[in-house]
Amino acid sequence: MLEKFSKWKQAFHTEEEKQYDRNLDLSRIPKHVAIIMDGNGRWASSRGLPRIAGHREGMKNVNKIVRAANALHVEVLTLYAFSTENWMRPKAEVDFLLSLPERYLKSELPTLIKENVQVRIMGTKEALPVHTIQAVDEAIEKTKHNTGLILNFALNYGSRFEMAEAMKQIALKVESGELRAEDINEDVIGAHLMSCQLKDPDLLIRTSGEIRLSNFMLWQLAYSEFWFTSVLWPDFNENHFREAIATYQNRGRRYGGL
Ligand code: IPE
Numbered sequence: 690m691l692e693k694f695s696k697w698k699q700a701f702h703t704e705e706e707k708q709y710d711r712n713l714d715l716s717r718i719p720k721h722v723a724i725i726m727d728g729n730g731r732w733a734s735s736r737g738l739p740r741i742a743g744h745r746e747g748m749k750n751v752n753k754i755v756r757a758a759n760a761l762h763v764e765v766l767t768l769y770a771f772s773t774e775n776w777m778r779p780k781a782e783v784d785f786l787l788s789l790p791e792r793y794l795k796s797e798l799p800t801l802i803k804e805n806v807q808v809r810i811m812g813t814k815e816a817l818p819v820h821t822i823q824a825v826d827e828a829i830e831k832t833k834h835n836t837g838l839i840l841n842f843a844l845n846y847g848s849r850f851e852m853a854e855a856m857k858q859i860a861l862k863v864e865s866g867e868l869r870a871e872d873i874n875e876d877v878i879g880a881h882l883m884s885c886q887l888k889d890p891d892l893l894i895r896t897s898g899e900i901r902l903s904n905f906m907l908w909q910l911a912y913s914e915f916w917f918t919s920v921l922w923p924d925f926n927e928n929h930f931r932e933a934i935a936t937y938q939n940r941g942r943r944y945g946g947l
Pocket residue numbers: 726727728729730731732770771772775786897
């Protein structure tokens with residue numbers, strides 16, 4: 690029996706993983722980790738597969754990282770799933786990308802509920818297919834009382850769109866007299882962003898070797914630590930995630946001070 694148990698433990702916790710665990714200071718885990726999940730297309734092309742095969746594989750990978758984040762008691766995991774610019778892709782690819790939330794939640798929602806994960810969404814529902822909105826709304830509703838990891842999907846999200854919308858809302862409040870122009874400050878702007886209920890990300894990860902933000906959380910990432918890897922999203926695993934956090938823990942955050 691004991692032998693069986695230790696085998697089970699080994700299967701779930703490899704020597705390599707233990708090494709990373711030892712390196713991590715569990716009292717200084719980033720509270721909010723945001724990931725630009727990039728490189729699905731290249732993952733597929735390098736195997737002679739159609740791009741959507743890469744997106745399917747990328748979707749499967751979400752679980753692995755959600756589990757790793759939950760186990761480390763990360764409070765918020767924001768995943769960039771579809772940008773406001775991704776509409777420029779061929780229709781078939783857009784349709785497939787927008788079918789992924791539904792596919793993912795259909796198979797994973799029961800597990801997310803069981804694992805105490807709260808599903809949230811950041812982006813505009815406008816133009817999203819009804820079936821996508823329904824799947825996401827159901828997940829948000831069914832997990833709203835959970836108290837564990839907040840799994841925040843940036844879906845049809847673009848930072849410039851988000852800021853323009855915030856400015857519009859603020860302008861309307863000034864116009865109606867609800868707000869005075871001289872009272873607009875950073876907190877007021879932050880409160881009108883789609884991320885208003887979340888702390889700013891502590892750590893941003895981007896996979897696939899691209900060193901850019903691609904219109905992702907421009908306001909919120911002002912003082913976040915950035916970690917880039919050439920690993921493509923479908924190949925990004927728990928160990929890479931831990932490596933990013935270990936690097937984060939070796940950075941000195943100064944916020945402009947000393
Ligand atoms: C990331 O992979 C997924 C989305 C942008 C939706 P890509 O589809 O951008 O893959 P690459 O960058 O072309 O390899």
